[in-house]
Amino acid sequence: MDFHFINNGLPADASFSEDDVQNIYIPLLRHLAELQEQNQRRILVMLAAPPGAGKSTLAAFLAELSREKGMEEITVIGMDGFHHYQDYLLSHTTLRDGKMIPLVKIKGAPETFDLPKLTKFIRRVANGETIPWPVYDRTLHNPMEDAITVSGNIVLLEGNYLLLDLPGWDDLSAYADYTIFVSAGEDLLRDRLIHRQMQSGKSSDDAVSFVENSDLVNARLALEHSKKPDLMLSAV
Secondary structure (H helix, E strand, C coil): CEEEEEECCEEEEEECCHHHHHHHHHHHHHHHHHHHHHHCCCEEEEEECCCCCCHHHHHHHHHHHHHHCCCCCEEEEECHHHECCHHHHHHCEEEECCEEEEHHHHCCCHHHECHHHHHHHHHHHHCCCCEEEEEEECCCCEEEEEEEEECCCEEEEEECCCCECCCCHHHHHHHCCEEEEEECCHHHHHHHHHHHHHHCCCCHHHHHHHHHHHHHHHHHHHHHCECCCCEEEECC
């Protein structure tokens, strides 16, 4: 099943096998609808994965599939809109491998997100509020505030570190009614991430350097330090 959508301001294409649609994704949507009906309130689903594993694609696909099948619709939001702004990342530093470097050099790492702001917004979503939500635009390299409105009975939040077991981050999953993690091999992630960085305007050499020194470090962190989810999936 071919799927086309816009991911953080860039066009994206994906394909899902009919077997996976029938045996994984439709049953998952049914389970979430049943969970919402049982609770008689909004439920918050957290979908976590390392960068490049396809979590944004999967989240968008689940929303489209829920509409296509006439099921309880999924509202998709992401944590990428809580990146610190580019000016902040350029003017603040962190210690990495014994050296102080600008945060922009490791953009996408946990410390480049505004965790208190993200936690506050997640709490409001879990409480059932209808609120504005920021999104990240890869072409602008900055968040866009109040870009979408969060409403609906099933909200799916996707992001790299939603299940992270590190201080501060490990509080987030307490707000989730259901959790999903997408795992992937490092070679697959490397290829996808280099392609993504080049789509964002980097040269081939710069893309490889950023992926090796930043994206793959973040991927290993997510793979090695995420809590066990309710549902584990594998990217192929």
